Amino acid sequence: MSVLPLLFVVIPVAAAAIIAILYRVWERSGDIFTNIANLALLVLSLALVGPIWRGETFSYNLGDVSPLGIHFTIDGLSLLMLATVSIICLAASLYSVNYMERYTAKPRYYVLLMLMIAGMNIVALGADLVNLYIGIEIAALACYALVAFGVEHEYLEASFKYQIMGTVGTLCILSGMAFLYRTAGSLNMAELHGILLGQGLSPMLLFSGILFLAGFGLKAAYMPFHAWLPDAHSTAPTPVSAILSGVFIKVIGLYGMIRVFFCIFEITPTTSWILMVVGAISLLVAVLLALGQWDSKRLLAYHSISQMGYVLLGLGIATPLGILGGLFHLVNHALFKGLLFLDAGSVEMQTGTRQLKELGGLNQRMPVTGTTCAIASLSISGFPPFNGFWSKLIIIIAAIQAGYLGFAIVAALGSILTMASFLKLERYIFFGSLPEKWQKVKEAPVLMCVSMILLAAACLGIGLAFPWIIDGFIQPAVNAVMMLGA
Amino acid sequence: MTAVYVICAILFIVGIYGVVVKKNLIKIIIGISLMVQSVAVLLLSLGYAEGVGEGLFQTIGLITMIGGLGVMSLMIITAIRLYEKYGTFDVSEIRRLRG
Numbered sequence: 001m002s003v004l005p006l007l008f009v010v011i012p013v014a015a016a017a018i019i020a021i022l023y024r025v026w027e028r029s030g031d032i033f034t035n036i037a038n039l040a041l042l043v044l045s046l047a048l049v050g051p052i053w054r055g056e057t058f059s060y061n062l063g064d065v066s067p068l069g070i071h072f073t074i075d076g077l078s079l080l081m082l083a084t085v086s087i088i089c090l091a092a093s094l095y096s097v098n099y100m101e102r103y104t105a106k107p108r109y110y111v112l113l114m115l116m117i118a119g120m121n122i123v124a125l126g127a128d129l130v131n132l133y134i135g136i137e138i139a140a141l142a143c144y145a146l147v148a149f150g151v152e153h154e155y156l157e158a159s160f161k162y163q164i165m166g167t168v169g170t171l172c173i174l175s176g177m178a179f180l181y182r183t184a185g186s187l188n189m190a191e192l193h194g195i196l197l198g199q200g201l202s203p204m205l206l207f208s209g210i211l212f213l214a215g216f217g218l219k220a221a222y223m224p225f226h227a228w229l230p231d232a233h234s235t236a237p238t239p240v241s242a243i244l245s246g247v248f249i250k251v252i253g254l255y256g257m258i259r260v261f262f263c264i265f266e267i268t269p270t271t272s273w274i275l276m277v278v279g280a281i282s283l284l285v286a287v288l289l290a291l292g293q294w295d296s297k298r299l300l301a302y303h304s305i306s307q308m309g310y311v312l313l314g315l316g317i318a319t320p321l322g323i324l325g326g327l328f329h330l331v332n333h334a335l336f337k338g339l340l341f342l343d344a345g346s347v348e349m350q351t352g353t354r355q356l357k358e359l360g361g362l363n364q365r366m367p368v369t370g371t372t373c374a375i376a377s378l379s380i381s382g383f384p385p386f387n388g389f390w391s392k393l394i395i396i397i398a399a400i401q402a403g404y405l406g407f408a409i410v411a412a413l414g415s416i417l418t419m420a421s422f423l424k425l426e427r428y429i430f431f432g433s434l435p436e437k438w439q440k441v442k443e444a445p446v447l448m449c450v451s452m453i454l455l456a457a458a459c460l461g462i463g464l465a466f467p468w469i470i471d472g473f474i475q476p477a478v479n480a481v482m483m484l485g486a
Numbered sequence: 487m488t489a490v491y492v493i494c495a496i497l498f499i500v501g502i503y504g505v506v507v508k509k510n511l512i513k514i515i516i517g518i519s520l521m522v523q524s525v526a527v528l529l530l531s532l533g534y535a536e537g538v539g540e541g542l543f544q545t546i547g548l549i550t551m552i553g554g555l556g557v558m559s560l561m562i563i564t565a566i567r568l569y570e571k572y573g574t575f576d577v578s579e580i581r582r583l584r585g
Contacts, residue, residue, distance in 0.1 A: 130542075130545075130546060130549075133546075133549075134549065137549075137553045137556075141553075141556050141557065141560065144557075144560055144564075145560065148564060148567075151567060152571070153571045153572065153582050154582050154583055156564055156567050156568045156571060157568065157580050157581075157582060157583055158583060159564055160511070160561070160564045160565070160568060160580075163557065163560060163561050163564065164505060164514060164518065164561075167518050167521075167522070167554075167557050167561075168502075168505070168518075168521065170553070170557075171521050171522065171525050174525050174529075174546070174550060175525055175528060177546070178525070178528055178529050178532055178543070178546075181532075181542070181543070182532050187542070230583075231583045234583075235583065
């Protein structure tokens, strides 16, 4: 019993409550408490890297009645999620201080943001499926409201679409849970793994597996279920877009998928094939759709689907190297996609447009945004020594080692097409001649620059120090997925 | 037990039909509501069939209904705001985002 896991939930909820009470008398309480809370969460999760690496796990039981109590556990995979969430949310909250001035009711935005972070942390910590579901519901409700935060035509439309798709996804997950509990008689993940280990696949289990695949697939926006993502991620306020694309789809969708298909069910060749095919289709089709986009944030949103395809492809290979590549790419994608959204947002804030054809030559006027965006573009296109290169390389090597040459070729092709579409983004926003009307554009405010530099430094740092990152941070998560740890 | 599964499946499919086919925002929301209720009925009846005193199914069933209520109210608020902006409940006319 350690109280540490509880802190990951208490800190954001407390910050949300304090802001909700104080904002009427103290205007800036939102700015200050959100950033302090996110910084505390980041410090806490980084402090846990050492103990987790040494093989410890932390757990906390809230109420000890066996099926009804709330059990929180931190293992390698949870910590990977918590740390990724913390760093992206810290960058987004620093960015919000100046960016969200354009919207009214900024304190309410902070309250919703902190509740969303609390929901994501509950998902990452939960040791049983009920907590997973409750976390998903909290985070999703806050997220629907945040997508609609601008209350203009596009915001409401995107949010409504997302609400419909998200609710259907949640219901699929919930029915899957019901059938699983009916068959196995438990909802605790570790117990379920033990119970299901020897059993074959009964029809009811198969049905619940399909429901889980559909539900988490909807939440993570894999290819047949992706329709809501480009709308929601491109219209939401930029810091929210960064969190949504950076960590939200991963924690709410992919993390559940990993827990269900690797930690609860055994991974079979059939599931492995399904995951790889879904991943490869998402990877290739979404990047082709992204090539045709002229709205910067929409282009980035399509790339989120495509890069999530890489993660699923890596996980689906189901060898230790493949899972390592997938999880490493998950972290890397969070960092560079968050950064790209923040860059696109600062261009939008300073110029008032997201249309690539109207922009150009902004490298001269916005050097920090231009440089960080170049770093992120190189990362996502897979240039050494940036972080994206190593994770894509690991995934491709793992695919070749496991004998899936076709999937390796798809992954390499996807990477080339990604590079093409980011050449387009860079060419139309930052290079070329500066149009007359953007001669007076200024660099983004200091705090926004700080948050972009933070993420850019993380991209470069992980790229240079990747052996240590893999050993200290990713490997414990792989052990947790493969059930080798603890 | 089979009868309960059939009832839940029918409710769920009617809900899906409402979401996929209907053009009116309010009818879509009703469809979602039917789906939430079908899952709640499924959970509660599974708990009843189990007959054990754990109460986990009943708890999750209640949480489902509460969560569904939250989503439903948010959807209705969004629908009202959409009506104020677009002057219609018809989803085929609410299409600014595309591509």
